[in-house]
Amino acid sequence: TQLLEQSPQFLSIQEGENLTVYCNSSSVFSSLQWYRQEPGEGPVLLVTVVTGGEVKKLKRLTFQFGDARKDSSLHITAAQPGDTGLYLCAGAGGTSYGKLTFGQGTILTVHP
Amino acid sequence: DTEVTQTPKHLVMGMTNKKSLKCEQHMGHRAMYWYKQKAKKPPELMFVYSYEKLSINESVPSRFSPECPNSSLLNLHLHALQPEDSALYLCASSHHGTPSDIQYFGAGTRLSVL
Numbered sequence: 411t412q413l414l415e416q417s418p419q420f421l422s423i424q425e426g427e428n429l430t431v432y433c434n435s436s437s438v439f440s441s442l443q444w445y446r447q448e449p450g451e452g453p454v455l456l457v458t459v460v461t462g463g464e465v466k467k468l469k470r471l472t473f474q475f476g477d478a479r480k481d482s483s484l485h486i487t488a489a490q491p492g493d494t495g496l497y498l499c500a501g502a503g504g505t506s507y508g509k510l511t512f513g514q515g516t517i518l519t520v521h522p
Numbered sequence: 523d524t525e526v527t528q529t530p531k532h533l534v535m536g537m538t539n540k541k542s543l544k545c546e547q548h549m550g551h552r553a554m555y556w557y558k559q560k561a562k563k564p565p566e567l568m569f570v571y572s573y574e575k576l577s578i579n580e581s582v583p584s585r586f587s588p589e590c591p592n593s594s595l596l597n598l599h600l601h602a603l604q605p606e607d608s609a610l611y612l613c614a615s616s617h618h619g620t621p622s623d624i625q626y627f628g629a630g631t632r633l634s635v636l
Contacts, residue, residue: 440622452526452612452627453565460622498564503621509578510625512564 412437414501416513424521426488431516433499434481440503442475442482443510447496456484489520525549526628528613534634537603543631545596545613551626553619554596556588557612559630565612571596572619603635 414435421429433442441460445453457466459475459482466473470493472485482499496517500510526547535541545554553572557565570578571590585607587599596613610630616623 441624443624445627450610450630450632452528452614452629455624455626458624496562500564500625502623509567509570515562515564517562 412501412511414499414511414513416499416516418516419514420517422519422521423489425490429486429489429518431484431497431499432481433483433513435501435511436480437501437511438479439501439511440479441501442479443500443502444473444482444484445498445500447498453498489518491520491522494518494520526613526615526626528628528631530631531629532632534636535600535603536636537605540599540601542600543598543611543633545628546594547615547626548594549615549626551615551617552593553616553623554590555614555616555625556596556598557614559610559612570619577619605635608633608635
């Protein structure tokens, strides 16, 4: 069984602060996806990383995929209240064909 | 267009009712998924359809019955549910269901079982 350890589970910060969310596994993934979900809505895809060592930027969000494709991080610069939500990492491939392996999620609250 | 449409958005049902959840996508995707999600937890996979055939059933109780009438539609038939089945039910789709596919999610159906 593949596992994706996501941390921290909860994050409560003030507007303007920086933060990093981590996803780690002992398994290799063919790609890793990051989603953001607001209460009562479905997960919305933020980015997919595919190549080991890849870095992608989406405005104030920076995503990294580890060289060995076993881990990933999401860094948010100058967080805003609109960033509040549940952040999910999900690994694709490996032994769980056709399935996504989800991390446990990070609940981010950004206070004005 | 990366839209997956789910109806209804909210559903309240009794334990003796029969209801259905619907999901539709027009992206030409050939894999469709049902997930169950409890509050503040990650989605849990229930079923996967690939090219209109059921390819994965994650040991889901028979009170949940999936159906894929065609490549654009996915239904989840509900019968004799329990209160613990109350959750957000998410539908997703992807191109072929291969490991590197990106899954696109619908907004979900919020189900309450009384």
